[in-house]
Amino acid sequence: MGRIFIAGCGFVGLEAARLFQEAGWEVVGGTHSAESVARLAGEPFPVVAADISNRDDVARIEKGNGFDAVVHCASSGRGGADAYRAVYLEGVRNLAEILAPPVLLFTSSTSVYAQTGGEWVTEESAAEPGRETGRVLRETETLVLERGGVVARLGGIYGPARSVLLRKFFNGEAVIEGKGTRWINQAHRDDIASALRRLVERDQRGIFNVCDDEPLQQCALYEWLAQRFDRGLPPRGEVDPNRKRGVTNKRVSNSKLRALGWQPRFPSFCDAVENDPRILPEFE
Numbered sequence: 692m693g694r695i696f697i698a699g700c701g702f703v704g705l706e707a708a709r710l711f712q713e714a715g716w717e718v719v720g721g722t723h724s725a726e727s728v729a730r731l732a733g734e735p736f737p738v739v740a741a742d743i744s745n746r747d748d749v750a751r752i753e754k755g756n757g758f759d760a761v762v763h764c765a766s767s768g769r770g771g772a773d774a775y776r777a778v779y780l781e782g783v784r785n786l787a788e789i790l791a792p793p794v795l796l797f798t799s800s801t802s803v804y805a806q807t808g809g810e811w812v813t814e815e816s817a818a819e820p821g822r823e824t825g826r827v828l829r830e831t832e833t834l835v836l837e838r839g840g841v842v843a844r845l846g847g848i849y850g851p852a853r854s855v856l857l858r859k860f861f862n863g864e865a866v867i868e869g870k871g872t873r874w875i876n877q878a879h880r881d882d883i884a885s886a887l888r889r890l891v892e893r894d895q896r897g898i899f900n901v902c903d904d905e906p907l908q909q910c911a912l913y914e915w916l917a918q919r920f921d922r923g924l925p926p927r928g929e930v931d932p933n934r935k936r937g938v939t940n941k942r943v944s945n946s947k948l949r950a951l952g953w954q955p956r957f958p959s960f961c962d963a964v965e966n967d968p969r970i971l972p973e974f975e
Contacts, residue, residue, distance in 0.1 A: 692716040693759030695891070696752065698743050698786060699723075700731060702853060703798065703845075704764030706884040712736050714888065721752065723765070743782035749789045760794035760891050761786050775827040783831050787838050794891055795840035798883075799828050801876055801900060803844065806941040809874055813944045814844075814898040832898070841895050843887060846902030846943060849960070850880030851969035856960070860916050861974045865925035871910025873930075876943040878902045879963050882955040889953045899948045905959035906942040915961055 692715040700720040720738035741748040803818040859865040957963035
């Protein structure tokens with residue numbers, strides 16, 4: 692295997708780095724702060740502190756023989772459009788121009804699909820987000836694709852001790868919006884990490900959706916959780932129009948990724964709740 696730099700060793704990036712290392716890659720991890728580097732001191736690969744939006748920081752990353760692949764998993768830290776431009780657009784530009792890897796992978800989001808009719812969408816479907824943050828993601832995708840890279844559009848990320856849906860359900864913050872028919876597309880962290888490894892090792896190019904097999908409608912999902920945990924249904928309310936990435940309603944297909952031989956370990960969110968014991972302890 693080759694040498695790979697993982698920009699952003701957070702929830703997804705760290706698991707991806709571990710998978711690449713276990714597969715024989717020489718891994719270098721990147722994180723934003725020295726404090727994060729200290730927390731990752733026990734990992735079996737070196738981790739460096741670098742602000743990828745800063746060209747000088749990126750230039751200091753490379754002290755070896757170059758990288759065969761670079762994976763951008765860095766997060767905007769829930770910031771707005773300016774943070775998106777810095778971390779995503781400028782971060783990818785700096786990684787591409789300074790490290791110049793043969794393989795460049797950018798983790799984007801299925802939120803770039805702005806469809807609202809509940810239809811199935813594929814990588815060929817229109818991706819015309821209405822919010823500025825989404826447009827920055829699309830601009831970054833275009834930059835990656837023009838350089839012959841690969842874009843992984845991730846569904847809603849959840850995994851060990853992390854799930855917005857479960858947190859809101861157990862904390863009493865969940866609301867069934869409108870008729871509750873909006874489709875929710877999710878992806879387990881471990882499945883995302885395995886997908887990123889497959890895309891890099893198969894030397895893929897272009898766009899790939901990374902999500903599980905079974906989108907779930909909001910009301911049906913909460914009904915399942917209520918029955919599974921013997922709790923009441925969340926109250927009904929209006930659709931929240933102020934989501935940072937906009938209000939969408941679509942079912943995201945993962946068939947292109949599955950055609951590469953990838954299969955999610957957790958084909959649905961409900962399957963993960965039943966079979967991944969690492970998810971629930973923090974919420975129950």
